[in-house]
């Protein structure tokens with residue numbers, strides 16, 4: 001279920017879930033959209049109280065996001081812009097040579113993008129490149145950890161999610177955002193291991209986190225990295 005509601009002056013969407021969720025939680029998306037998730041039978045007054053308690057935090061987060069967005073204007077896909085690949089800052093060189101193949105080549109931390117000078121087309125080619133790299137890279141990392149941990153997943157899917165880096169379904173299908181490969185290898189591995197440990201534990205219990213800790217001793221640092229480097233994932 002998904003419907004827009006207004007509490008105080010805060011506009012948000014409410015999702016009621018029958019599965020897994022036991023507490024009310026709140027998320028702020030990339031575009032300042034607020035989502036509240038609650039167990040299916042939570043009274044409206046309780047949700048209202050939860051939002052009110054969080055109001056100061058929500059306002060602070062929205063202000064921080066607005067400031068961050070102001071300092072990182074939308075990509076124009078022109079020469080000189082920075083795009084990240086496995087944690088490395090790579091400089092874009094956009095040009096158009098109609099006699100050569102169109103698309104992206106990464107060489108020496110430079111993206112060479114051959115494409116007509118059109119923002120949408122440039123974005124399309126870069127996205128296609130990232131998706132392809134993400135599929136190859138993440139498949140290799142999942143294979144590596146499958147062997148190391150003796151875990152078998154039901155398949156890998158690459159998504160266009162902007163905020164959710166990965167997920168593991170009931171049937172152990174793993175999904176990863178293609179943007180994930182903009183992060184450094186150790187941060188990518190944390191997400192891979194996190195999702196793969198859900199093959200064993202379908203929750204975020206202390207047992208789950210201990211399993212993650214055994215493989216990624218500094219997983220807390222990696223989690224924090226994602227929170228502090230949102231601007232790396234612009235595309």
Ligand SMILES: [Zn+2]
Nearest residue numbers: 194198203204
């Ligand atoms: Zn998880």
